[in-house]
Amino acid sequence: MFGQVLALIVKELLAVLRDAKSRMVLIGPPLIQLMVFGYAATFDLSHVPIAIYDQDPSQASRDLVARFVGSPTFHLIAMLRSSHRIDALIDSRQVRLVLVIDRRFTRDLLTARPAPVQVIVDGRNSNTALLTEGYANTILTDFALAWQQAHGAPPPPAVLDIRARYNPTLSSRWFIVPGIVALLTQVVTLLVVALSVARERETGTFDQLLVTPLRPIDILLGKGLPGLLIGGFEASVIIAAAVWWFDVPLRGGLLPLYLGLLLFVVAVTGVGLAISSLAATQQQALLGAFLFMVPSIILSGFATPIANMPTWVQDLTLLNPMRYFLVIVRGVFLEGDGARALVPQYWPMALIGLASLTAAGWLFRKRVT
Template identity: 65%
Template sequence: MLARLIALIVKEFLVILRDAKSRMVLIGPPLIQLVVFGYAASFDLNHVPFAVYDQDQTALSRELVADFAGSASFQEVAVLHSPDRIKQLIDSRTVEMVLDIDPRYTRNLLLGQPAPVQIIVDGRNSNTALLILGYANNIISSVSESWSAVHGGTAPYARLIPRALYNPTLDSHWFIVPGIVALLTQVITLLVVGLSVAREREAGTFDQILVTPLRPLDIVIGKSLPGLIIGLVEGTVIILATHFWFGVPLLGGLVLLYTGLFLFIAAVTGIGLMISSLASTQQQALLGAFLFMVPSIILSGFATPIANMPVLVQDLTLINPMRYALVVIRDCFLGKPDFSMLLPQFAAMTALAVISLVAAGWLFRKQSV
């Protein structure tokens, strides 16, 4: 029986690796997506185009403008002499912010009174607008503190001293790129496993497998192990690129990381086999895989916090293995967790893996009847 099972596993590897198109799917797209996501996906803002409407026209107001223009977060693209063009520039997306300096700016500073400065932002993207306001507030607060220190003005009653653990520079790539490990591993595993049975059906060889002495459990194992191994190899390549190419620290150790990765791939493999066993053609299997992947990424916390979702949607994320994998992977990269801290995630992925693989075995058994 073991020899027949090994033969089935070898056959699966040969089917996947002999086809040049299959090899390209395994190698090319993951690397391209890793580079695109790694460099393009970011919550940070750089070179935000802004316009200046300086109604004060003094040395102090020009210093404030210089502080904005000299920041890596902003780029001055226009100087306005009237408020007429403000709405036009924002409507056309030429600028995302307008720095409007009140004509009383210098006078109020010299009198020790609050100096009015207005920040006008494009609120169509609320997340971007909040980030811009935060950056602008930091610059204005810094200018205000410097003025108070030099001229003896009223200092703020409290001074914020930020300190970020695990990600001292608050680089959003350190949050996003480890998540890509789970995302791309899921994509590749689902495609490899999800197309396996559908490919056999189209080729007419699936019925031949069903009449062999192999039991449904043997077929599930034989179909699962190649996808599991390929998923681990792909995950390893992405982990190496995340650490050595993108410079994300790997602080939590490889044992916990690979334990979580193995359980995650096992759960995804079971889901892929379920999709594949229900599909009659490779096209149906491909559509089924993407039908699962898109919601699983949205409901995983990859980009938006699960805590911000409605309660019903939060409950739905409990059956999503990627939700737990992201916690494990990000903690292993940026923190130093112990086994007990990650045990709830390990237990959840184990339960999902067992349920999905048992369900896949039941579907295979149903097909063989």
């Protein structure tokens, strides 16, 4: 019995890997996506174009301007001589931030009154706006504290000592690249599995398969395991690329990571097989896979946090296997989580896998008879 299932697995792998077009779909797009996502998908700001309108050219204001010029976050493109260009520069998106140093700047500094500075930010991209404002505030606060210290003013009663755990430089690549492991594993596994039964049905070889002594459960195994193998292989390649190409630290062990990967791929395989059993043609299978994939990526926490979603959407994400696996890859990569800490992520995936495989088996038998 086992030999027959093995033969089916080999046949299935050959069917996927021998066709140049499907080989392309398995190798080309994931690699391109890894590179594009890895390099382009970043929330880190650098070279934000800014303009400064210094109404009080003085030693103090020059110090402040120098702090902005010296920051790698900002790129000064214009020193303004009057206020009337501010609107045009912001409106046309030539600059994202304008710093206006008030005429009373030095005078107020010297008389221990808060010296007015205005920070005008382009809010069309609200996330960039918030981050830009945050960077500018940090520079301004540092300047204020340094000035007070230099001029013998009393320091504020308390200061913040901010540290970031697990990702000290707050590089968003460390966040995105482990996420790609989950993203691409899901895409590849789902495509392989979802198209497998539908392809046979379209070419008519499915009936031939049914007259063999293989039981439905064997066929299901033979269809599911290749997806598991290919998904696992693809994930390993991306994990290697994350560690050696993108230099993301892998702080945890491989065991908790691969345990999560196994459960994740099983869950996705179950979903893929269910789609495949429902679809009559490859196109329907593809559409079904797409309909599952898009919401599952958007609602997984891959790019935007689940905690920001409305409560009913958050409840919906509990059904999404990718949500759990994302926590596992990021936990193992960055936080060095062990298997015990990840149990709350493992069991829901196991449950989803069990449910989807049962559903697939049931749908499958129904289609067979």
